Each structure stands twice: as C-alpha cells, then as structure tokens.
Amino acid sequence: MTAEQAAVPGGMSRRRRRQISLWTQYGLFAAVVLVVALLADWPKLRVNFANWGVAKDLFPDVITVGLRNTVVYTAVGFGIGLALGLVIALMRLSSAAPYRWFATVYIEVFRGLPLLLIFIFVGVGVPLAFPGTTIPGGAVGQTGVALGVSAAAYMAETIRAGIEAVPRGQTEAARSLGMSHGRAMASIVLPQAFRIVVPPLTNQLVLLCKDSSLVLFLGVTLEQRELTKFGRDLAGQQGNTTPIIVAGICYLVVTIPLSLLARRLEARRHGGRR
Amino acid sequence: MKDTRPGTGAAAGGRAIEISGLRKSFGTTEVLRGIDFHVERGEVVCVIGPSGSGKSTLLRCVNLLEEPSAGTIRVAGVDVTDPDVDIDAVRRGIGMVFQSFNLFPHLTALGNVTIAQRKVLRRGRAEAERIARENLGRVGLADRVGAFPAQLSGGQQQRVAIARALAMGPGVMLFDEPTSALDPELVGDVLGVMRGLAVEGMTMLVVTHEMSFAREVADRVVFMDGGVVVEEGPPSRVIADPAHERTRAFLSRVLDPAAARIEDADAAVDADVGDAAAEDGRP
Ligand SMILES: Nc1ncnc2c1ncn2[C@@H]1O[C@H](COP(=O)(O)OP(=O)(O)OP(=O)(O)O)[C@@H](O)[C@H]1O
Ligand SMILES: [Mg+2]
Numbered sequence: 001m002t003a004e005q006a007a008v009p010g011g012m013s014r015r016r017r018r019q020i021s022l023w024t025q026y027g028l029f030a031a032v033v034l035v036v037a038l039l040a041d042w043p044k045l046r047v048n049f050a051n052w053g054v055a056k057d058l059f060p061d062v063i064t065v066g067l068r069n070t071v072v073y074t075a076v077g078f079g080i081g082l083a084l085g086l087v088i089a090l091m092r093l094s095s096a097a098p099y100r101w102f103a104t105v106y107i108e109v110f111r112g113l114p115l116l117l118i119f120i121f122v123g124v125g126v127p128l129a130f131p132g133t134t135i136p137g138g139a140v141g142q143t144g145v146a147l148g149v150s151a152a153a154y155m156a157e158t159i160r161a162g163i164e165a166v167p168r169g170q171t172e173a174a175r176s177l178g179m180s181h182g183r184a185m186a187s188i189v190l191p192q193a194f195r196i197v198v199p200p201l202t203n204q205l206v207l208l209c210k211d212s213s214l215v216l217f218l219g220v221t222l223e224q225r226e227l228t229k230f231g232r233d234l235a236g237q238q239g240n241t242t243p244i245i246v247a248g249i250c251y252l253v254v255t256i257p258l259s260l261l262a263r264r265l266e267a268r269r270h271g272g273r274r
Numbered sequence: 275m276k277d278t279r280p281g282t283g284a285a286a287g288g289r290a291i292e293i294s295g296l297r298k299s300f301g302t303t304e305v306l307r308g309i310d311f312h313v314e315r316g317e318v319v320c321v322i323g324p325s326g327s328g329k330s331t332l333l334r335c336v337n338l339l340e341e342p343s344a345g346t347i348r349v350a351g352v353d354v355t356d357p358d359v360d361i362d363a364v365r366r367g368i369g370m371v372f373q374s375f376n377l378f379p380h381l382t383a384l385g386n387v388t389i390a391q392r393k394v395l396r397r398g399r400a401e402a403e404r405i406a407r408e409n410l411g412r413v414g415l416a417d418r419v420g421a422f423p424a425q426l427s428g429g430q431q432q433r434v435a436i437a438r439a440l441a442m443g444p445g446v447m448l449f450d451e452p453t454s455a456l457d458p459e460l461v462g463d464v465l466g467v468m469r470g471l472a473v474e475g476m477t478m479l480v481v482t483h484e485m486s487f488a489r490e491v492a493d494r495v496v497f498m499d500g501g502v503v504v505e506e507g508p509p510s511r512v513i514a515d516p517a518h519e520r521t522r523a524f525l526s527r528v529l530d531p532a533a534a535r536i537e538d539a540d541a542a543v544d545a546d547v548g549d550a551a552a553e554d555g556r557p
Binding site: 177195 | 337339366368377378380389390393394435438439442
C-alpha cells in the first residue's frame with residue numbers, strides 16, 4: 001500500500017500523513033516509558049511499593065477499619081448534603097426573595113471556600129465559637145457536617161437544574177388536578193427531577209469519597225481512621241510505601257465502579273426511553 | 275359523576291362558567307380585552323379563532339393557570355378571582371386537557387389516573403384504582419393500564435389524560451386543542467371519546483380547530499379574534515352562516531386551505547401587487 005500511495009501525484013495522501021504522525025507519537029511515548037523503566041531501580045521499588053509481606057499485614061484492618069470508615073463518612077456526608085442541598089434548591093426556586101438571596105449566598109460562599117478550611121472550621125472553629133457545644137456523632141458527625149455543608153452547595157445547583165428541566169406542563173397538569181404547590185413538587189416534579197440528577201449526584205458521591213480523606217485534619221482515634229489516614233500511619237510505622245498503594249487501590253475499587261455507573265446512567269438517560 | 279366539588283354546594287345552582295369583563299395582559303400586551311360569555315350546565319361550547327387570539331389564555335384563566343388582570347369568572351357560582359377562594363378546591367372541580375397531553379412520564383396509565391385521587395381526594399388505593407380502571411375503560415384503554423406514557427401513541431396518551439381528569443369527578447371539562455398534536459389518523463379516537471362525554475351530558479368548553487366536531491357536537495360556537503368574542507351562537511349559524519367578515523375569513527381559511535391562499539393573496543394586493551399576482555397564479 002505504501003508504494004502505491006507514495007506514487008500519488010502531489011505528495012502523500014492525507015491518510016498516509018496521519019499514519020506517520022500517529023506512529024511517531026507512539027514511538028516517542030514508548031521511548032519515554034522505556035527510559036523511565038530503565039532508570040528505575042526495580043528490586044528496590046518492589047520492596048518499597050509492592051511489598052507482599054507488608055500488604056498482607058494490612059488485612060483485614062484496611063477493609064474493616066479504613067474502607068469501612070471511608071464509606072461511613074462518605075455516606076453521612078452525602079446524606080446531609082442531599083437533604084440540605086434539596087432544601088437550598090427549593091429556597092433558590094422560591095417565590096420569596098429572602099429565601100432566594102439566602103440560597104444564592106450559601107451556594108456562592110461554600111463553592112468558593114476550600115474544603116480543608118471548612119474541615120478546620122468544624123474541628124476548631126465550632127468548639128471555639130459555641131463553647132460547650134460539639135457536633136454530635138464525634139468524627140463521623142464532624143466529617144458528615146463538613147462534607148455535607150460543602151456538598152450541599154454543589155448539589156443544590158444540580159437539583160435546581162433538575163427541577164427546572166421538568167417541563168412546565170407537568171406542574172400545570174398537577175395543579176389542574178387540584179394539587180397544591182408542595183404536593184405537585186413532591187409527587188410530580190421531584191421524582192422526575194431526581195431521575196435527571198442521579199448521574200451528576202453519583203459523580204458527587206465519588207468526589208465525597210475522595211474528600212472524606214480530609215478527616216485527617218480533625219484528629220481521629222485509631223478506630224476512626226479511614227483509608228488515607230490508615231495508609232499514611234502504616235506507611236510511617238513500617239517505613240514502606242506499600243500501605244499507601246493498598247489504600248489507593250481500595251479507593252479505586254469504590255470510585256471506578258461508581259464513575260462507570262454514573263456514565264452508564266447518563267448514557268441511558270440520553271439514549272434510552274422517549 | 276358531577277358535583278363532588280367541596281365548597282360549591284351553596285351556589286351550585288349557578289351556571290357552569292360565567293365570565294364577565296375578563297381582561298388579561300402579559301406585560302404591556304393585552305391578550306384578552308373584555309370577554310363576556312357563559313357556559314350552561316350540560317352545554318358543550320366550542321371556542322374557535324385564529325392563532326394568538328387568546329383562546330388558550332381564556333381557558334387557562336378559568337382554572338387560574340393564568341391570573342386574570344380584570345373581570346370576574348364564576349365556576350358553578352364560585353368567584354374564582356376572589357383572593358380568598360381555595361384555588362385547589364376550585365381546580366378539583368374543573369378537568370383540564372392540554373394540547374400536549376402533559377401525562378406524568380414516571381407513572382403508568384393507572385398511576386396517572388390514581389395519583390390525584392389519592393393525594394388530593396384522599397381516596398384509598400383500592401377505590402382509586404377501581405375508579406381509574408373505570409375511566410380508562412371509558413376512554414377505551416382498559417387493556418393499557420400498566421403502560422407508561424412513552425409506550426403509548428399520542429391518541430392513547432390524550433385519552434389517558436382525559437381519564438385522569440374524569441377520575442376527579444369534575445363538573446366541567448376544559449379542552450385546549452386536544453387533537454392538534456395528534457397524527458390525523460389518531461384524531462378520531464379522541465374526538466370519539468369527547469363526543470361520548472357530550473352525549474353523557476358533561477359540561478365542556480373546547481378550544482378546537484376541528485370544525486366538523488364543532489358543527490356536530492357543540493351547542494354553541496364562540497368565535498374569538500384579537501382578544502374579544504366576535505360572535506357566538508349555534509354552530510348552524512356561526513359556522514354555516516357567519517355574520518362577521520372576520521369569522522368568514524377565518525372559516526374559509528380552516529375549511530378550505532386553497533381558498534385561504536387566495537384570500538391571503540387578496541389581502542396582500544395593497545401591500546405588494548407583484549407578490550399577490552404570483553399567489554393568484556397558483557392552483
Ligand atoms: N405567558 C405568556 N407571556 C407572554 N405572552 C403570552 C403568554 N401566553 C400567551 N401569550 C401571548 O398571548 C397571545 C394569545 O395567546 P394564546 O395562547 O391564548 O392564543 P391561542 O388563541 O390559544 O393561539 P393558538 O391557536 O396558537 O394556540 C399570543 O400573542 C401569545 O404570544
Ligand atoms: Mg392555544
């Protein structure tokens with residue numbers, strides 16, 4: 001094929017040129033990988049990063065404590081975020097101007113702050129600001145609140161968009177049947193809105209799963225450690241990086257399926273019924 | 275089926291719908307400019323008129339989907355424009371059928387017909403389902419109770435929407451161009467159901483472009499143009515022998531599209547002689 005195409009008058013065909021450029025890219029990429037692989041000290045890497053002895057000792061605690069706590073923190077944060085996010089979305093759409101203002105300010109403030117700052121505020125600021133009060137639930141409660149108040153700002157915008165994506169005619173049909181505004185919202189609009197926002201909320205869940213690692217800054221007991229803290233502590237104790245790798249794999253076991261699920265739900269929504 | 279509406283008992287002797295001096299503006303454009311007319315109990319009134327004449331707005335004012343700017347609307351004697359009136363109670367007594375069906379896509383046909391019965395009328399599941407099946411049977415869909423709207427044809431969807439409204443036991447039904455969004459071969463089923471309702475004595479206010487339906491079924495036809503009622507009367511007069519030039523022009527347009535083109539061309543003569551000549555040249 002090459003001889004024939006090279007013979008085309010006016011130089012190389014477009015297809016031929018694209019092929020050459022592609023192969024050049026592959027070649028460069030392979031060269032970089034090769035150089036890195038040759039420079040690396042494999043035996044040392046194996047001992048430090050993929051040490052079976054160290055890895056085996058992590059079980060079952062990395063699952064029963066680390067992964068379990070990550071899931072708990074994430075779930076509580078998601079629950080608080082969803083409830084609060086729904087309330088703020090409804091306030092954002094309210095006909096009462098003060099509610100709308102409050103919701104707008106809330107959303108802008110919490111989307112504009114680093115999550116770490118919110119964690120520090122919950123850990124340090126709340127006890128200082130309201131002496132004698134603590135957020136119930138200990139580390140779980142504190143993490144849930146920190147993750148929840150922040151996630152609520154993002155979820156509120158997502159839910160609002162979902163509500164607005166439900167056609168006006170749906171509300172009109174519901175109201176024509178004698179449903180009150182609230183009843184129409186609860187029975188007709190929200191069920192449809194939630195179907196629309198499941199994929200973005202699933203992505204939010206992935207973000208929360210990763211962000212739950214910030215509980216590190218609240219100070220937790222041995223039993224309250226989640227994956228990141230667990231991995232870091234053991235890596236320090238053993239002078240070995242394997243625990244970090246194992247913790248990372250544990251995250252991916254949760255986050256990758258969730259991301260795939262979100263993408264499939266999204267695809268089904270666009271390609272599916274109707 | 276009639277008069278299950280709460281709060282209308284005392285004045286239930288009134289006309290089904292009585293509109294006087296109704297005005298409605300959107301911003302600075304006045305869409306309804308003083309409408310007076312009524313619908314007697316058991317009467318079928320068809321509203322016809324060109325696009326943009328305010329027919330939908332009129333219907334939507336009756337069940338307060340639009341808030342009137344001025345005037346009064348009485349439904350079974352209750353002034354629905356009174357700020358103290360319980361809107362939800364009024365709407366329970368008025369069935370509304372939309373051009374675009376507006377079925378609830380997340381519910382089956384049965385769910386569509388039961389949900390308001392259960393949440394608004396507080397009927398139990400068994401009773402609501404019995405009444406739903408009854409009404410779905412009435413519109414010829416007894417065998418499709420479990421289907422979701424997306425699995426139904428447009429004509430079937432519109433009939434579910436009619437059943438959904440009927441299940442609330444309304445005293446009057448409003449139809450806003452119920453067949454305009456349908457393929458021609460599906461129009462007949464929906465009109466057939468509406469004809470059946472008329473025979474049963476249902477009070478109906480119908481916006482439609484189906485002149486044969488209006489001619490056969492309506493007790494009265496109301497012609498609207500530019501936000502006012504131009505003329506009204508029995509179909510034998512308004513459709514067969516209209517008194518106003520505007521009515522005649524509209525009717526010739528909907529009854530005979532070819533004639534409509536010639537008429538448009540005539541109207542355009544003043545504006546552009548050349549164009550009009552070209553139009554006239556067409557068959
Ligand atoms: N919500 C609204 N805001 C602004 N203008 C509106 C609104 N609803 C209707 N209108 C205007 O009011 C006029 C009458 O509208 P309406 O829908 O009542 O007409 P119609 O007689 O039902 O027409 P069609 O036969 O096309 O359905 C139109 O000019 C329309 O643009
Ligand atoms: Mg209309």
